[in-house]
Amino acid sequence: MKREALIQQIRQKKSFLCVGLDTDLKKIPAHLLEEEDPMFAFNKAIIDATAAHCVCYKPNLAFYECAGLKGWMALEKTVQYIRRHYPEQFILADAKRGDIGNTSEMYAQSFFEDLPFDAVTVAPYMGEDSVKPFLTYPDKWVVLLALTSNKGSADFQLTQDANGERLFEKVIRTAKTWADEERMMFVVGATQGSMFADIRKIAPNHFLLVPGVGAQGGSLAEVVRYGMTPDCGLLVNSSRQILYASKGMDFALAAQKEAQKLHEEMASYL
Amino acid sequence: MKREALIQQIRQKKSFLCVGLDTDLKKIPAHLLEEEDPMFAFNKAIIDATAAHCVCYKPNLAFYECAGLKGWMALEKTVQYIRRHYPEQFILADAKRGDIGNTSEMYAQSFFEDLPFDAVTVAPYMGEDSVKPFLTYPDKWVVLLALTSNKGSADFQLTQDANGERLFEKVIRTAKTWADEERMMFVVGATQGSMFADIRKIAPNHFLLVPGVGAQGGSLAEVVRYGMTPDCGLLVNSSRQILYASKGMDFALAAQKEAQKLHEEMASYL
Numbered sequence: 207m208k209r210e211a212l213i214q215q216i217r218q219k220k221s222f223l224c225v226g227l228d229t230d231l232k233k234i235p236a237h238l239l240e241e242e243d244p245m246f247a248f249n250k251a252i253i254d255a256t257a258a259h260c261v262c263y264k265p266n267l268a269f270y271e272c273a274g275l276k277g278w279m280a281l282e283k284t285v286q287y288i289r290r291h292y293p294e295q296f297i298l299a300d301a302k303r304g305d306i307g308n309t310s311e312m313y314a315q316s317f318f319e320d321l322p323f324d325a326v327t328v329a330p331y332m333g334e335d336s337v338k339p340f341l342t343y344p345d346k347w348v349v350l351l352a353l354t355s356n357k358g359s360a361d362f363q364l365t366q367d368a369n370g371e372r373l374f375e376k377v378i379r380t381a382k383t384w385a386d387e388e389r390m391m392f393v394v395g396a397t398q399g400s401m402f403a404d405i406r407k408i409a410p411n412h413f414l415l416v417p418g419v420g421a422q423g424g425s426l427a428e429v430v431r432y433g434m435t436p437d438c439g440l441l442v443n444s445s446r447q448i449l450y451a452s453k454g455m456d457f458a459l460a461a462q463k464e465a466q467k468l469h470e471e472m473a474s475y476l
Numbered sequence: 477m478k479r480e481a482l483i484q485q486i487r488q489k490k491s492f493l494c495v496g497l498d499t500d501l502k503k504i505p506a507h508l509l510e511e512e513d514p515m516f517a518f519n520k521a522i523i524d525a526t527a528a529h530c531v532c533y534k535p536n537l538a539f540y541e542c543a544g545l546k547g548w549m550a551l552e553k554t555v556q557y558i559r560r561h562y563p564e565q566f567i568l569a570d571a572k573r574g575d576i577g578n579t580s581e582m583y584a585q586s587f588f589e590d591l592p593f594d595a596v597t598v599a600p601y602m603g604e605d606s607v608k609p610f611l612t613y614p615d616k617w618v619v620l621l622a623l624t625s626n627k628g629s630a631d632f633q634l635t636q637d638a639n640g641e642r643l644f645e646k647v648i649r650t651a652k653t654w655a656d657e658e659r660m661m662f663v664v665g666a667t668q669g670s671m672f673a674d675i676r677k678i679a680p681n682h683f684l685l686v687p688g689v690g691a692q693g694g695s696l697a698e699v700v701r702y703g704m705t706p707d708c709g710l711l712v713n714s715s716r717q718i719l720y721a722s723k724g725m726d727f728a729l730a731a732q733k734e735a736q737k738l739h740e741e742m743a744s745y746l
Contacts, residue, residue, distance in 0.1 A: 266575075268573070268583045269579075269582055271582070271586045272586045272590065274586075274590055275549060278544065278548050282545075302574060302599070305536075305570075307626065309498070312538035312539055316541045316542045316544075320544055329574065329601050329602075331621055331624075332621070332624050332626060332628050332629060332633075333626065333629055333630065333631030333632055334631055335626050335628040336628050337628075351601055351602070354576070354602050356577065356602060356603065357605050358606050358607075359602060360603065362603055362650075363602075363603070366637060367635050367638070370638075373643065417576075422576075
């Protein structure tokens with residue numbers, strides 16, 4: 207998907223919500239376990255209930271791999287379902303991959319040829335040649351980890367070099383030379399608050415994928431205050447808060463309400 | 477697997493070879509494509525041909541994911557086959573995962589519960605809480621990326637902080653506080669030569685997983701010179717050089733010869 211199409215969708219819907227499909231068999235409503243493919247049945251219901259409120263779906267690969275063959279099948283069906291019924295949605299593989307060139311090529315093929323994802327999250331530790339293979343597909347994106355939402359983000363990402371530049375700043379500054387804002391986004395956790403202002407100094411126009419609102423405690427108002435650009439420039443993710451709003455028969459309706467709540471808050475900022 | 481059992485296997489076989497199962501349908505001998513499961517047929521032949529020469533198998537997850545459902549099935553069969561027929565082998569999932577805690581837990585479950593791997597490679601960028609979930613299983617290992625074999629390793633891993641400590645050194649020093657040498661190894665590329673001496677100053681006893689001998693140009697003699705410990709402390713990986721030694725009917729024999737060559741060189745160092 208082109209950047210312009212993403213921005214247009216955000217303007218039309220007045221939403222920059224990304225729904226994280228962290229589908230966990232241990233957490234989905236019990237009645238779905240009788241379905242032939244419980245993970246897909248759950249996802250389909252969640253997607254149908256939330257598509258009007260969001261602009262992006264982000265399946266987290268761990269949850270599908272964890273279910274083995276059945277998980278992989280559910281993932282394929284989910285991505286194809288979104289592509290077919292909601293072609294306007296941006297689809298992001300949250301995989302956090304990154305390996306030597308020939309291996310990253312294989313991952314890129316998985317996500318961009320075998321499956322119709324628009325983007326994949328990539329870890330920067332191995333540097334340029336581990337990221338570049340994901341950038342060889344037209345209109346496909348790399349979403350690079352920069353400053354993550356978890357406590358451990360402080361262990362290495364905040365390490366300052368001799369000039370006072372922090373690692374996440376170096377990652378963003380360096381990665382900007384690999385691809386422009388039409389092909390690259392950065393992951394910045396919602397829990398990072400005013401750090402968004404520092405990031406906007408280096409990447410004034412790039413889209414940021416922002417996990418950590420909801421279960422992880424980040425504030426949407428703060429993210430918007432420090433991180434929003436004239437093009438919006440934000441995809442804010444919510445996973446557990448939406449998916450598991452109810453464990454009962456009404457789970458899809460409960461998910462819709464949670465998504466709508468975020469949508470309304472987002473609309474007020476746009 | 478316990479560290480002591482790994483060391484004993486290395487002593488008995490006089491080998492510290494890890495065979496990387498980077499099984500690529502585009503590179504395996506054409507006659508295997510007629511098999512019901514070409515990836516598994518190839519792996520089985522490679523494993524039977526090389527098991528006497530190596531102490532570890534390392535399937536690279538990218539290659540299996542890339543083949544979708546069939547790839548995932550081939551991976552499961554491969555790991556089960558090694559476990560059943562060569563129970564002395566250390567089995568390492570080269571997956572380079574690492575995500576927020578609840579997601580890393582799912583990956584850990586995939587590799588350590590659903591599949592009988594001994595270890596998984598993990599990327600350090602997201603810090604302690606992204607690595608710890610892999611350390612909750614007895615006798616299972618984390619193999620943490622430290623200084624990789626590729627050109628891009630220089631982009632961030634060599635960044636010095638204000639005290640002159642490089643990022644890979646900080647990663648090793650910090651990760652040593654998360655688990656001891658019974659549960660943690662570090663990835664150091666064979667192309668890094670004398671840097672092994674720097675690493676041994678911080679991690680004198682840890683096992684190092686060393687990719688990059690062969691196709692990537694690293695020297696086994698240099699790795700041994702700077703990196704070997706009294707317990708060996710090395711698992712040196714070769715993938716393409718062994719797997720694709722021949723594309724003909726004799727591929728397994730050709731692989732065996734390549735593995736034997738490395739085995740003999742390793743025996744001379746032990």
